[in-house]
Amino acid sequence: MKQYKEISFGGGTTLDDAISTLLQYNKEGRLVCGNFNETMLYSDIINIDGAYNAVFGRTKEKYEEWYQSIFCRTEEEKNEFRAIIPILAEELIKKGKEILVKEDWVYWEHMVFERLNGYLQGKELSYCLEIIQILNKGATLKDARDKLYSQNHFDFGTFVPTIYLVEKFCKRGKDFSRYINENL
Secondary structure, three states: OOOOEEEOOOOOOOHHHHHHHHHHHHHOOOOEEEEEOOEEEEOOOOOHHHHHHHHHOOOHHHHHHHHHHHHOOOHHHHHHHHHHHHHHHHHHHHHHHHHOOHHHHHHHHHHHHHHHOOOOOOHHHHHHHHHHHHHHOOOOHHHHHHHHHHHHOOOHHHHHHHHHHHHHHOOOHHHHHHHHHHOO
16 A cells, blocks of 8 residues: 655646646655645656546646636626616515525625625525425435525535535535535
């Protein structure tokens, strides 16, 4: 069995930096591993697409396409979206009041405006409401997880924020989050 020396990547290290570091260790013939975003990467089996698939669930090319689509919108696209935020907010707040307990309504309204103005443009808001709705109706944690996967197609960009919101606004949210982490 191979013996790896575990290294740590400093804060602010990108995945490309981590890959370069591990490739350098491999070039030197050293067996090291390092944890990047909860994914262990190894110097002797590291490659770019393998690392991107392990960390982000897609190749580097597909990740960059996704990143461009999320973060590199034109000013015109951003302005068009900003113009419809009041309409989207009204719909999401109304739907939230139908699903969430009354004590959460004020915080939900705050989250709606915060998330609609974020880089995901609130995509995670409707996802989390759907999950909360089925959990409130007694769905199993597995059924809720399957719904999450079908909504996001396991899109890392919306996956984590959706889980966070379910945990915040659903009585069964912590159980759901724990189940997701144990069954990835």
